[in-house]
Amino acid sequence: xxxSFSIGRLFGSELRIHATxxxxxxWIGWEGYARAGxxxxxxxxxxxxxxxxxxxxxxYGHALTAxxxxxxxxxxxxxPIGGLARLERMPEQPLREITVALAGPAVxxxxxALLSLVTGPxxxxxxxxxxxxxxxxxxxxAALNLFLAVFNMLPAFPMDGGRVLRALLSIWTDRVRATRxxxxxxxxxxxxxxxxxxxxxxxxxxxxxxxxxxxxNAESNDATARRxxxxxxxxxxxxxxxxxxxxxxxxxxxxxSLIRTTQHEFPVLDGExxxxxxxxxxxxxxxxxxxxxxQVVGAAMTRDIVTVPLDEGLERVLERLRDSPSGLVxxxxxxxxxxxxxxxxxxxxxxxxxxxxxx
Numbered sequence: 473x474x475x476s477f478s479i480g481r482l483f484g485s486e487l488r489i490h491a492t493x494x495x496x497x498x499w500i501g502w503e504g505y506a507r508a509g510x511x512x513x514x515x516x517x518x519x520x521x522x523x524x525x526x527x528x529x530x531x532y533g534h535a536l537t538a539x540x541x542x543x544x545x546x547x548x549x550x551x552p553i554g555g556l557a558r559l560e561r562m563p564e565q566p567l568r569e570i571t572v573a574l575a576g577p578a579v580x581x582x583x584x585a586l587l588s589l590v591t592g593p594x595x596x597x598x599x600x601x602x603x604x605x606x607x608x609x610x611x612x613x614a615a616l617n618l619f620l621a622v623f624n625m626l627p628a629f630p631m632d633g634g635r636v637l638r639a640l641l642s643i644w645t646d647r648v649r650a651t652r653x654x655x656x657x658x659x660x661x662x663x664x665x666x667x668x669x670x671x672x673x674x675x676x677x678x679x680x681x682x683x684x685x686x687x688x689n690a691e692s693n694d695a696t697a698r699r700x701x702x703x704x705x706x707x708x709x710x711x712x713x714x715x716x717x718x719x720x721x722x723x724x725x726x727x728x729s730l731i732r733t734t735q736h737e738f739p740v741l742d743g744e745x746x747x748x749x750x751x752x753x754x755x756x757x758x759x760x761x762x763x764x765x766x767q768v769v770g771a772a773m774t775r776d777i778v779t780v781p782l783d784e785g786l787e788r789v790l791e792r793l794r795d796s797p798s799g800l801v802x803x804x805x806x807x808x809x810x811x812x813x814x815x816x817x818x819x820x821x822x823x824x825x826x827x828x829x830x831x
Contacts, residue, residue, distance in 0.1 A: 476549050485535050485557075486547040487528070496520065496552040519609060524550055526583055526617055530624075531557040533579035537572045538563070546795075553680050560791060564647060566639040573635035580621040587614035628684050629658035630691045651695035658688035697823050701786035709786055709822045710803045710812030716741045719748055719770030723759050726751055726769055737800060737815065740773045745809040747802045749773035774798045782811060789814060 475491040497517055504516030528548065534557045535545035546558045563569050591611040625633035634654050641650035662685035669677035715729050717738045726738060730753060738751045751773040759772045778796040780789055780803055793801050793816060801814045 478547075483532060483536060484539070485532075485545040488547050488549040490549055490551045492552050493524075493550050515609065519613065522609075522613055523616055524555070526580060526613070526620070527555040529579050529583065530576040530620065531555040533575040533577075534559070534572055537575035541568050541572070543572075553676060553683055562635065564642075566643050569639040569642075570636050573632045573639070576632055577621040577624050580617040580624075584614045584617040584621070587611075587617070626661060627654070627657050628661035628688075629654035630687050631658070631684065634658045634688070648695045648699045652692050655688040655692035659685050662688065697790065698787055700823050700826050701790055703826070704786040704822070705782070706780050706784040706786065706789050706801075706803045706814065707782045707811075709789065709819050710814050711818055712812040714739060714812070716810075717751055717769045718742075719768060719773070721769045723756060723767050723769060723772060726756055727760060730756060737798070737813075738769075739802065739810060739813055740769055741810055747777060747779065747804065747810040749775040749777055750798055750800055750802075750813075752798060777802050779804050780814075781806070786819075790819070793819065 476488040477491070478486050478488050480487055497520060500520050501513045501517045505513035528550065531548045535548065538545060538559050541563050543563060544560050546560065548555060548557045559572075563572060587610050591607055591614060624631050625636070627633045627637045629635065629638055629651075634657065637657065638647075638650050638654035641653055645653075662681040665677055665681035665684065669675070669681060714735060715733050715738060717726055717729065717740050719740055719742070729735070729738060736753045739747055740749045740751055742748055748770070751769050755772050755774065759767055774797070776797050778792050778801045780792055780801055782803055782805055784803075789801055793799065793814065799816045802810060803812045803814060805811050
């Protein structure tokens with residue numbers, strides 16, 4: 473997602489486009505031009521843009537429904553293989569999760585119904601690089617919206633149908649086990665997609681298969697991590713043995729500390745022990761590359777930090793960690809003084825050690 477960039481905010485969520493999306497537009501345009509000239513290329517690109525507008529509407533269906541349950545959608549990203557809404561979390565109540573999951577396909581069904589009123593019933597898919605007129609344009613768009621609704625309801629976690637499957641399973645078993653079963657079902661479907669993609673020579677289908685396979689595994693790991701994290705607090709996961717820096721220390725001193733220790737980041741504290749920021753290894757290297765060894769730490773450190781109290785639940789810390797630009801969370805005591813910090817690496821180690829323990 474580092475190759476994505478923001479194009480603004482809509483309904484309270486940031487809308488982003490991945491750079492590779494423009495490769496899809498270029499490829500579709502070239503295919504249309506090679507088949508029937510500049511007009512076909514233009515129509516094909518417009519069709520893809522209209523289709524992805526429907527994909528955005530699908531994702532906002534999830535986002536706005538989740539908002540009803542107090543769940544924020546951080547951003548929505550357009551990828552060549554579709555859209556991705558990054559919700560803070562999915563509701564754990566089965567009925568709510570089913571409602572959020574069904575909201576996206578429901579939007580596509582509504583779009584299909586509205587377009588079909590204009591073009592007549594449209595259920596057949598054609599070649600998007602061979603759309604002769606505007607009626608066929610909207611007929612194909614209607615048909616693809618119906619296809620998207622049906623396709624997303626396949627029980628391939630973490631697609632919408634897979635989330636419905638997980639929610640139904642969680643009625644009879646615990647959520648982690650339900651997630652694992654749904655994830656395995658999703659990975660099985662992904663393998664089938666990959667085989668079909670290889671047989672048909674369809675690169676997009678292979679990419680979708682790869683995304684589903686990896687995302688299903690990530691979702692399963694995330695559910696396990698959440699279960700384990702409920703047993704711990706910030707004090708249990710924080711790094712307490714570290715070397716701190718002062719904002720007036722030189723970068724040369726920081727470089728010596730980097731060599732002397734195994735730290736990749738250094739908390740920067742004031743004279744009273746309050747956290748001011750973090751000096752990360754990459755920021756230190758960039759400053760040194762510019763010949764700024766005499767520069768002070770305060771000029772190169774990251775000031776945008778996330779803090780949590782010692783007794784903050786680790787599940788909440790995980791959420792704050794995802795929002796942290798540096799991937800670090802500072803832990804402070806009741807007096808506001810710095811006690812330690814949590815990184816993605818050390819919290820991952822804690823979860824790996826304890827993930828097989830009892831609930």
